Amino acid sequence: MADVVRVAIRSDADIVMVRQQARVLARELGFSTSDLTLIATALSELARNIVEYAHGGEIILSRIKEGDRCGFVIIARDNGPGIADVERAMQDGYSTGTGLGLGLPGTKRLMDEFEITSGIGQGTTVRVTKWVR
Amino acid sequence: MIDDTKQDAERALMREMGITEREIARRRAFLEFGDEDIKELMSIHALAEQYADPVIEAFYQHLLSFEETRSFFQDPKLLERVKRSQKDYFRRLTQGEYDKAYIEDRLKVGAVHERIGLPVKSYLGMYSFYLRTVAGRLFEAYQDAPERALRASRSLMKVIFLDIGLAIDTYISRREQLIRKQQEAMRELPTPVLQVRERLLVLPIVGLLESYRARQLTEQLLNSISATRAKVAIMDITGVPIVDSKVANHLLQTVSAARLMGATVILTGLSPQIAQALVAIGVDLSQVQTTVDLQSGLEEAERLLGYRLVPVAVRTSADQAQL
Amino acid sequence: MKAPILKQGPYLIASLQPELTDTDLLQLQEALVEQVGRFRSRGIILDVTTLDVMDSFATRTLRNIAQAVGLRGAEAVIVGIRPEVAFAMVQLGLDLRLSGVQTTLDLEEALAILDRQHKELGRRG
Numbered sequence: 001m002a003d004v005v006r007v008a009i010r011s012d013a014d015i016v017m018v019r020q021q022a023r024v025l026a027r028e029l030g031f032s033t034s035d036l037t038l039i040a041t042a043l044s045e046l047a048r049n050i051v052e053y054a055h056g057g058e059i060i061l062s063r064i065k066e067g068d069r070c071g072f073v074i075i076a077r078d079n080g081p082g083i084a085d086v087e088r089a090m091q092d093g094y095s096t097g098t099g100l101g102l103g104l105p106g107t108k109r110l111m112d113e114f115e116i117t118s119g120i121g122q123g124t125t126v127r128v129t130k131w132v133r
Numbered sequence: 134m135i136d137d138t139k140q141d142a143e144r145a146l147m148r149e150m151g152i153t154e155r156e157i158a159r160r161r162a163f164l165e166f167g168d169e170d171i172k173e174l175m176s177i178h179a180l181a182e183q184y185a186d187p188v189i190e191a192f193y194q195h196l197l198s199f200e201e202t203r204s205f206f207q208d209p210k211l212l213e214r215v216k217r218s219q220k221d222y223f224r225r226l227t228q229g230e231y232d233k234a235y236i237e238d239r240l241k242v243g244a245v246h247e248r249i250g251l252p253v254k255s256y257l258g259m260y261s262f263y264l265r266t267v268a269g270r271l272f273e274a275y276q277d278a279p280e281r282a283l284r285a286s287r288s289l290m291k292v293i294f295l296d297i298g299l300a301i302d303t304y305i306s307r308r309e310q311l312i313r314k315q316q317e318a319m320r321e322l323p324t325p326v327l328q329v330r331e332r333l334l335v336l337p338i339v340g341l342l343e344s345y346r347a348r349q350l351t352e353q354l355l356n357s358i359s360a361t362r363a364k365v366a367i368m369d370i371t372g373v374p375i376v377d378s379k380v381a382n383h384l385l386q387t388v389s390a391a392r393l394m395g396a397t398v399i400l401t402g403l404s405p406q407i408a409q410a411l412v413a414i415g416v417d418l419s420q421v422q423t424t425v426d427l428q429s430g431l432e433e434a435e436r437l438l439g440y441r442l443v444p445v446a447v448r449t450s451a452d453q454a455q456l
Numbered sequence: 457m458k459a460p461i462l463k464q465g466p467y468l469i470a471s472l473q474p475e476l477t478d479t480d481l482l483q484l485q486e487a488l489v490e491q492v493g494r495f496r497s498r499g500i501i502l503d504v505t506t507l508d509v510m511d512s513f514a515t516r517t518l519r520n521i522a523q524a525v526g527l528r529g530a531e532a533v534i535v536g537i538r539p540e541v542a543f544a545m546v547q548l549g550l551d552l553r554l555s556g557v558q559t560t561l562d563l564e565e566a567l568a569i570l571d572r573q574h575k576e577l578g579r580r581g
Contacts, residue, residue: 033540106549386547393542
């Protein structure tokens with residue numbers, strides 16, 4: 001099984017698909033059931049953001065090894081409108097009006113590492129990592 | 134290749150203890166240990182070489198004459214080894230190089246003594262003996278120039294205090310390591326989840342509830358609810374010493390997660406202080422059922438589950454006759 | 457992919473699968489609200505036992521379903537949220553979205569609750 005998988009995200013059907021891919025890829029690393037669920041949930045949120053706000057993008061799933069620890073990395077990239085105020089988006093309770101907002105602070109809580117770059121007209125890239133405990 | 138690993142090993146203690154070159158520079162500045170002092174020390178280096186052996190011998194004679202310190206140097210091989218490295222140690226005091234290698238070496242010596250269990254007081258006593266003896270020899274050697282002896286002994290004192298600081302740091306660092314290990318061991322202790330009735334669980338939580346343990350607790354509780362089909366879980370926090378807003382949030386999250394699985398959590402054991410503290414912080418516990426102690430919690434749980442405790446009927450005289 | 461809806465007496469039982477897309481969920485919502493009216497159901501059971509993920513959309517939709525059928529006279533109960541799913545939900549803060557909806561571990565429990573509530577309503581009526 002390849003260590004890196006790229007999935008194009010265009011519609012909600014792709015959200016389900018990328019989740020399934022992630023499960024297969026991450027399971028072999030030895031994550032607990034809890035952690036697999038956290039990964040799948042974070043992935044779902046990130047994929048949904050791409051569908052809802054950017055109308056298309058891609059997600060790159062990869063398994064990495066650093067020293068003696070293994071990890072799973074999700075990179076969610078899109079060329080959408082970008083987030084005007086990333087700081088505000090990272091605060092709990094921020095919403096763009098559709099109810100639950102971007103779920104970014106929550107996603108950060110689910111994973112071990114979280115990085116986001118975004119700008120108006122520059123699209124958004126979110127990179128999250130979970131390490132096997 | 135070998136050199137690289139040796140250098141790595143040498144820097145290991147400095148890195149482990151977080152002592153940077155900047156920190157060393159700060160300490161030297163504080164002790165006012167500068168180039169003048171280094172010159173002084175180097176100027177008495179030859180003299181130091183001369184009296185190294187007799188001073189060390191007298192030094193260990195002193196140590197072995199006290200029961201407390203004798204016990205650490207019972208093994209003759211260990212004693213030889215220590216004497217040799219002590220001679221090196223004292224020689225280095227005046228050789229003029231006070232760089233990273235010097236620091237690392239001092240830390241190592243401290244670590245060795247700590248490892249064999251030598252108490253700090255004995256270690257400091259050793260330095261005291263050395264200073265006294267050497268000062269004596271210096272004044273002897275420079276009888277005609279006492280100011281020189283004074284200058285030299287002042288510089289010597291500075292470098293020795295630098296060393297003492299480092300030695301004490303290794304002692305403290307080892308202690309802190311031990312404490313950290315013990316704390317980790319305690320963290321690993323999971324909270325037991327006890328089934329006391331059909332569909333009723335009790336979790337006696339003891340100790341500090343920080344993020345890691347709180348997550349563990351929540352996972353355990355949720356898995357237990359699933360496994361035992363529990364409808365009520367009592368979380369007793371009598372044994373939780375600190376309940377601040379972080380802990381309160383962990384507890385609230387646990388309660389909420391349990392509710393998603395159809396189970397009610399009853400929180401028991403909030404002391405009057407904690408209850409008032411939580412109100413003061415403004416934590417919203419309105420959605421959580423709480424009772425003052427475990428007993429009332431159990432009674433409430435039983436009520437929720439539809440149990441009713443009925444005392445066993447008193448034996449009638451007719452029953453007695455049958456016996 | 458369609459989520460099956462079973463009729464069990466006065467109740468409807470919908471089983472959600474992990475392969476359901478957002479579109480499928482919205483279709484389920486429509487179907488349930490319509491059928492509650494058609495069959496005059498008094499309660500619906502949303503079985504999520506096989507779901508390994510409940511994200512913000514799924515949570516929102518379930519809440520909407522509960523509210524919508526509530527307006528049409530039916531109680532909703534969510535059944536079978538898995539331990540690790542419940543855990544992930546509280547990390548994301550999704551538990552609060554479901555604060556008004558009843559949840560149970562299994563089907564038996566859910567039916568008991570719906571029966572009990574129906575009886576109470578009957579008594580009051």
